[in-house]
Amino acid sequence: MSQYKAAVVGLGQIGLTYDFDPKRESPSAHVSAYQLNSCIELVAATDIRIDQGQALHKIAPAVPFYQSMEELLKNHSVDIISVCTPPAHHLSAIQYILQNTDTRIIFCEKPLVSSVDEANLLKQQLKKGNCRLIPNLSRRWNSGMQRVKTHIAKGQYGELQKIHVKYTRGINNTGSHLFDLLHWWGGKISEVQALKKIKTSADYDSDPSYTFAFLIDKNILGFAEAFDDEQYYLFEIDLYFSNGKIEIRNSGDDVLYYQVGEHHLYTGFKSLYLERFENQLLSESNLGNAVNHLVNILDGLEHPLCTVEHGVYPLYVAEPLIRSFNNHCSKERVRLQ
Structure with a gap:
């Protein structure tokens, strides 16, 4: 089976802490979804809040923690990167990844960007590269x-x-x-x-x-x-x-x-x-299903079920x-x- 490397940017609820809620089916957050997939190695995660590093290590004790995405990407080359920051920071994070890495899939939380103007700018920029941007419209x-x-x-x-x-x-x-x-x-x-x-x-x-x-x-x-x-x-x-x-x-x-x-x-x-x-x-875990789908996309077995056009439509x-x-x-x- 293929082995892909992943990283998570933003360790809030959907990035990490939903899996501390005993009422939620696991995995409900990106960190656990990658940890539980045998085809993926979670190599790093980042959040500006240092306390989130301690929370990360409760679930993934061996995964390096960084306080900036830039530092993470200097130290790791990844196939998939999850963007789980607040929506106001999505566009700048996506732009940085597109301009500075060879990441193959950006898996981004909703809303994909903050406005129609940002959506139009994003669609233009994505035409220039080979990276796939897949929104997490989880249903x-x-x-x-x-x-x-x-x-x-x-x-x-x-x-x-x-x-x-x-x-x-x-x-x-x-x-x-x-x-x-x-x-x-x-x-x-x-x-x-x-x-x-x-x-x-x-x-x-x-x-x-x-x-x-x-x-x-x-x-x-x-x-x-x-x-x-x-x-x-x-x-x-x-x-x-x-x-x-x-x-x-x-x-x-x-x-x-x-x-x-x-x-x-x-x-x-x-x-x-x-x-x-x-x-x-x-x-059944929607995020677990989503990560399986990402693996199948990288393996060339499936086309994306959710595209940028779907992500900006709302x-x-x-x-x-x-x-x-x-x-x-x-x-x-x-x-x-």
Whole structure:
């Protein structure tokens, strides 16, 4: 089997400390995902906070710790580097790696960059080299979400007509996953209208949460309702089809499939009946699946399931939402550049 070298830049929650949470399935952070993959050697990690070095060595005692990415890359040549810093630092980190290393894959946390302008700049710079930039839109790695995609693509429940969403924690944080899934399953969002701003913990990161309406490809109507996660956490999606329904519950841990049948009360009408229930989908590690996918890309066995275009797409939806709210809840077109 091939042996590849990896490094992690940023040892916050997704970089390292999610795996200290006993409720999370391991691996839930990049360090452990690399440590547990037999095809990868984790050769180094970095964070500006020296205390994170001590935390790193609880999981990976032999892995060298650095307080700067520049120092790490002077001492190590790597095939894969995970960028898990705050989003405001993603672009500068990616640019440095592209300009100063022969790294083959940059595996970057969401949101990929901080603005549409940065997204356009990044896409131009990536045309000049051979390094692959793969965003971690983590639900794409989950087999349950992949099955939802397959059922929709095959038209198993007829035409997708309406989408209802309940979410918490920001149009950039949770919104990165939400907009990517809607794009992946339904198509491009063509219009948005912010209706109300809701307080959530993402406000501390200047990431607003809106209740909003949206339109996909001019014919799929959608409504997303934001909730305050200090009361409870929500990520739920209902997909309504001409001949059935798919429900995503408990942050994607459960998926319920409904088919149409004769109504049990009213002659001449139809109703939805539960056909299949899938649960504990998050017992598989999305990050573990993602790292396996990176290995297969390097081995030439797979093409990237998640691309730069997918990674920047949520930004093109978030900015018109902000503009809509600031323009007294106007309808705004989503324009992809």
